[in-house]
Amino acid sequence: MTDHAPDPRLLAKAETLTEALPYLQRYAGSTFVVKYGGHAMGDPELARDFAEDVVLLKAVGINPVVVHGGGPQIGAMLKTMGVESRFVDGLRVTDAATMKVAEMVLCGTINKELVSWIGQAGGRAVGISGKDGRLVTAAKVQRETDLGFVGEPDDIDTRVLDTISKAGMIPVVAPIGVGPDGQSYNINADTMAGALAIATGAERLFLLTDVAGVLDKQKRLMTDLTPSEIDRLREDGTISGGMIPKLETCVHAVEGGVDAAVILDGRVPHAMLIEIFTKQGAGTLVRLG
Numbered sequence: 001m002t003d004h005a006p007d008p009r010l011l012a013k014a015e016t017l018t019e020a021l022p023y024l025q026r027y028a029g030s031t032f033v034v035k036y037g038g039h040a041m042g043d044p045e046l047a048r049d050f051a052e053d054v055v056l057l058k059a060v061g062i063n064p065v066v067v068h069g070g071g072p073q074i075g076a077m078l079k080t081m082g083v084e085s086r087f088v089d090g091l092r093v094t095d096a097a098t099m100k101v102a103e104m105v106l107c108g109t110i111n112k113e114l115v116s117w118i119g120q121a122g123g124r125a126v127g128i129s130g131k132d133g134r135l136v137t138a139a140k141v142q143r144e145t146d147l148g149f150v151g152e153p154d155d156i157d158t159r160v161l162d163t164i165s166k167a168g169m170i171p172v173v174a175p176i177g178v179g180p181d182g183q184s185y186n187i188n189a190d191t192m193a194g195a196l197a198i199a200t201g202a203e204r205l206f207l208l209t210d211v212a213g214v215l216d217k218q219k220r221l222m223t224d225l226t227p228s229e230i231d232r233l234r235e236d237g238t239i240s241g242g243m244i245p246k247l248e249t250c251v252h253a254v255e256g257g258v259d260a261a262v263i264l265d266g267r268v269p270h271a272m273l274i275e276i277f278t279k280q281g282a283g284t285l286v287r288l289g
Ligand SMILES: Nc1ncnc2c1ncn2[C@@H]1O[C@H](COP(=O)(O)OP(=O)(O)O)[C@@H](O)[C@H]1O
Pocket: 037, 038, 039, 190, 208, 209, 210, 211, 213, 214, 215, 216, 238, 239, 240, 241, 242, 243, 244, 246
């Protein structure tokens, strides 16, 4: 190699950057809502990668809004207290004692951990819940069985998010809402993220989970889906369990004006950046047909 021959590693980086340019221009100024699940949080390497990605998005002019879960961590805390959890349709039945623990774990431990990771990555995060700034007024979820204090967003006031984002900071939201009477409600984190994506007029909703995306019956990744295709997959049993409410959230979001919702593998380092800034993308992208 002569002195003037370009280093192939640099060339590869330059090509990646050239490929990313149109996406950078397209997304500048838009909002991306990112749901980070409780499972992914257990691994410090992944948490560091995730925080770096979020900080990078902010640095290139995108406004990330992070919504976190914490189901496994709430479960572990309840276990140490000798309280069993029961789930109905993927929702944790939440009595008064469980509500206290959920709020403590989500708003106290996990929210601040994530704020700290983003700080370590060079960003400024502000950790809040749906209670702060009256972000999320919740209504009790009505099912055949009483789920206790399980809520769903009823009214959203995005001013607190706008204020934080405009100040150059990154909002990190715990999935807790408040009823008109001041009662706390436990909200599924995917549902919370979907509702915030609609209310903020987000360009993208990312749901980071522990699978590559939506898999077909042969376990191959389905890269693109429309709401009618999702209906079919549900009818023929291709999707089940936690994937059903996740895809319902995606459909709800795209029908509510979000350009696309993506189910991504939170175990793959920088999956979010690959999805945003490359042609091939990652995960399963849901868009209106
Ligand atoms: N067709 C499918 N493709 C991928 N995952 C599926 C499918 N059907 C059911 N699942 C299940 O959905 C799970 C993801 O939902 P869930 O466990 O609720 O995620 P999270 O805890 O990250 O919110 C996967 O781990 C998988 O077990």
